[in-house]
Amino acid sequence: MATAKRAEASTQRRRRAPRGATAGAPPPRRPDLRRRRVMDAEIACAAEELFAQHGFHGVSIAEVAARVGISKQNLLYYFPTKEALYRRVLDGVLDEWLERLRGLADPDKDPASALREYIAAKLRYSRDRPSGSRVFATEIIAGLPFYAAELRERVVPALRAQVETLNRWVAAGRVEPIDAVHLMFIVWAATQTYADFSHQMALVLGKEALSAADFEAAEEVVARIVLRSIGLEAAPPGPTPAPRDR
Amino acid sequence: MATAKRAEASTQRRRRAPRGATAGAPPPRRPDLRRRRVMDAEIACAAEELFAQHGFHGVSIAEVAARVGISKQNLLYYFPTKEALYRRVLDGVLDEWLERLRGLADPDKDPASALREYIAAKLRYSRDRPSGSRVFATEIIAGLPFYAAELRERVVPALRAQVETLNRWVAAGRVEPIDAVHLMFIVWAATQTYADFSHQMALVLGKEALSAADFEAAEEVVARIVLRSIGLEAAPPGPTPAPRDR
DNA sequence: GTCTATAAGCGGATAGAC
DNA sequence: GTCTATCCGCTTATAGAC
Numbered sequence: 001m002a003t004a005k006r007a008e009a010s011t012q013r014r015r016r017a018p019r020g021a022t023a024g025a026p027p028p029r030r031p032d033l034r035r036r037r038v039m040d041a042e043i044a045c046a047a048e049e050l051f052a053q054h055g056f057h058g059v060s061i062a063e064v065a066a067r068v069g070i071s072k073q074n075l076l077y078y079f080p081t082k083e084a085l086y087r088r089v090l091d092g093v094l095d096e097w098l099e100r101l102r103g104l105a106d107p108d109k110d111p112a113s114a115l116r117e118y119i120a121a122k123l124r125y126s127r128d129r130p131s132g133s134r135v136f137a138t139e140i141i142a143g144l145p146f147y148a149a150e151l152r153e154r155v156v157p158a159l160r161a162q163v164e165t166l167n168r169w170v171a172a173g174r175v176e177p178i179d180a181v182h183l184m185f186i187v188w189a190a191t192q193t194y195a196d197f198s199h200q201m202a203l204v205l206g207k208e209a210l211s212a213a214d215f216e217a218a219e220e221v222v223a224r225i226v227l228r229s230i231g232l233e234a235a236p237p238g239p240t241p242a243p244r245d246r
Numbered sequence: 247m248a249t250a251k252r253a254e255a256s257t258q259r260r261r262r263a264p265r266g267a268t269a270g271a272p273p274p275r276r277p278d279l280r281r282r283r284v285m286d287a288e289i290a291c292a293a294e295e296l297f298a299q300h301g302f303h304g305v306s307i308a309e310v311a312a313r314v315g316i317s318k319q320n321l322l323y324y325f326p327t328k329e330a331l332y333r334r335v336l337d338g339v340l341d342e343w344l345e346r347l348r349g350l351a352d353p354d355k356d357p358a359s360a361l362r363e364y365i366a367a368k369l370r371y372s373r374d375r376p377s378g379s380r381v382f383a384t385e386i387i388a389g390l391p392f393y394a395a396e397l398r399e400r401v402v403p404a405l406r407a408q409v410e411t412l413n414r415w416v417a418a419g420r421v422e423p424i425d426a427v428h429l430m431f432i433v434w435a436a437t438q439t440y441a442d443f444s445h446q447m448a449l450v451l452g453k454e455a456l457s458a459a460d461f462e463a464a465e466e467v468v469a470r471i472v473l474r475s476i477g478l479e480a481a482p483p484g485p486t487p488a489p490r491d492r
Numbered sequence: 493g494t495c496t497a498t499a500a501g502c503g504g505a506t507a508g509a510c
Numbered sequence: 511g512t513c514t515a516t517c518c519g520c521t522t523a524t525a526g527a528c
Contacts, residue, residue: 032493035493052387052388053388053389053391054303054388054391055301055302055303055304055384055388056301056304057300057301057303057304058301058302058303058304058388060520060521060522061521061522061523062520062521062522070494071494071495071496072522072523073494073495073496073523073524074493074494074495076522076523076524077493077494080523081522081523082521082522082523134387134388137383137387137442137443138301138384138387140442140443140445140446141298141380141383141384141442141443141445142298142299142300142301142304142380142384143299143445144445144446144449145299145300148449151446151449152449155446156446156449156450159450160450163450178467178470179463179466179467181450181451181463182463182464182466182467182468183467183471185436185439185440185443185447185464186432186436186439186467186468186471188439188443189435189436189438189439189443190431190432190435190436192435192439193431193432193434193435193438193439194431196383196386196387197383197386197387197431197434197435199386199387199389199390200386200390200397200401200402200405201431203390203394203397203398203402204402204405204406204409204427205427217425217428218428218431220425220428221424221425221428221429221432221475222428222432224424224475225429225432225471225472225474225475226471228471228474228475229467229470229471229474229475277511278511281511285511306502306503306504307503307504307505308502308503308504316512317512317513317514318504318505319505319506319512319513319514320511320512320513322504322505322506323511323512324511326505327504327505328503328504328505493528494527494528495526495527495528496525496526496527496528497524497525497526497527498523498524498525499522499523499524499525500521500522500523500524501520501521501522502519502520502521502522503518503519503520503521504517504518504519504520505516505517505518506515506516506517507514507515507516507517508513508514508515509512509513509514509515510511510512510513510514
C-alpha cells in the first residue's frame with residue numbers, strides 16, 4: 001500500500017461517464033463497494049503519512065482530504081469521524097505487520113535462522129512503512145488513548161507468543177538461558193528504531209535519509225548482537241563487508 | 247525536577263502579604279526573578295507531562311495552566327507562545343540528559359565498565375523521567391518540526407562522540423571490530439524503549455507499570471547483549487538472579 | 493456520491509484595568 | 511503579576527440540495 005496507486009486513482013476521480021444517454025446496460029444501482037474500498041484505502045494512506053508527521057491532533061481532516069483531492073465533507077462520507085479514520089490507519093498498519101510476521105519464530109525451526117528472519121522482516125517493515133510504524137509508536141508513547149483494546153487483543157498475544165518460543169528454545173537447551181521478555185523488548189526496540197528515529201540517525205550520519213546499505217548494516221549488527229547474546233554465533237563470515245554508499 | 251515541589255509552590259501562590267500598611271522595609275521593586283524561575287519550572291514540568299501524553303497539538307495552554315492552577319492568560323505572561331513553552335520543555339529534558347551522561351564513555355576507561363555505566367545511566371533516565379523521554383521521542387518521530395537546530399547542535403555531537411569513543415576502542419584492539427554507529431543506535435533504542443514503550447511492556451507483562459526489578463533485568467540483558475557482541479564478557483555472575491516482584 | 497452552507501465550539505493570542 | 515474581556519481563525523460535524 002503506502003504510496004502506490006495514488007496518482008491513477010486521483011486523475012480518474014471526478015465524474016465518471018455521464019449516466020443518462022449512451023449507456024447500454026444500466027449500471028448496478030447498489031452502493032459501489034469497489035469504489036468504497038479504493039477510496040477508504042486511499043484516504044487511509046494519506047492519513048497515515050500525515051498522522052505520522054503531526055500526530056492525531058496535529059492533522060485536520062481537511063488536510064487529509066486536500067491531499068487525496070476531495071472535499072472534507074466528502075471525506076466525512078467515507079469516515080464518519082476523525083477517530084474512525086485514525087483507527088482505520090492503525091488497523092491497516094497492524095494487519096500488515098501481523099501478516100508479515102506470521103509464522104516467523106516457529107519453535108520447531110532452527111533458532112538462529114528463525115531469529116535472523118524475524119529481525120530481517122521487522123527491519124524490512126521499518127524500511128517499507130516507516131509512517132505506519134511511527135503512527136503506532138506515537139500511539140503507544142501516548143499511552144494507548146485510542147487503541148488499547150486492539151493492542152491487548154491482537155498485538156500482545158503475538159508478542160507473548162514470540163517470548164514463549166524463545167523460552168522453549170531455552171528450555172530445550174537450544175540457546176543459552178536469558179530473560180526472554182527483555183531480549184524480545186530489545187529486539188522490537190532495535191528494529192523499530194530504524195523507522196521511528198531515522199531522522200535522528202540521518203542527522204548523526206550526516207545524510208538526508210537512511211540508505212539500503214544502512215539497513216543491511218543494521219540487520220547485520222542487530223542479528224549479531226542478539227545471536228551472540230544467547231551463544232548462537234561467533235561472527236558473520238566477513239569481518240565488515242564493504243559498505244556500498246554511505 | 248519533574249514532580250517535586252509543586253504542592254508547596256501552589257498553596258502559597260495567590261496573593262502574598264499585602265503591600266501598603268505594615269511592611270517595614272519596602273520590598274524590592276525589580277521584577278521578581280526568583281518567582282519567575284520557579285513559575286517557569288513549574289509550568290514546564292506540568293507541560294512536559296501533558297505533551298508526553300497528548301503531543302504538542304493535543305495540549306492546550308489552558309490545560310497546562312489549569313494543571314498549574316493559574317489562568318491561561320497568566321501562563322502567557324510567562325511564556326509568550328505555546329511554542330516557546332514547548333521548546334523550554336525540550337531544553338529542560340536535554341539539559342538534564344546531557345548532564346547525566348557527561349563524562350561517561352570516556353575512551354580511557356575500561357570499555358566494559360564504561361559501557362555498563364552508560365547503559366545504567368540511560369536506563370535510570372528512562373525510569374526517572376519517562377515524560378521527558380517521550381516528548382523528545384515524539385519530536386524526533388515527527389521529523390524534528392521544532393527542534394532540528396538544537397538537536398543538530400547539542401545532541402548529534404554528543405552521540406557522535408560516543409561513536410568515536412567506541413571506534414577508538416576498536417582501533418586499539420580493546421574490543422572486537424563492529425559497526426560502531428549501529429551498535430550505538432541499538433544501545434540508544436534499547437534504553438530509550440524502557441521509557442517510550444513502557445505502556446506496551448506493562449501490557450505484555452500483565453502488570454500496571456514496570457517495577458524496579460524490571461529495570462534491573464533490563465539493565466542486565468542490555469549490558470549482556472552489548473558487551474558480548476564485542477567480545478567483552480561471557481555472562482553475569484549468577485545465571486538468572488531471583489526476580490523480586492513481578 | 494458530491495456539493496454548498498452552516499452550526500457550534502475551542503484554539504492561541506492581545507488589550508487594558510487593577 | 512494577575513485579572514476580565516474579547517478578537518478571530520480554525521476545528522469537527524451536520525443538514526439538505528443536486
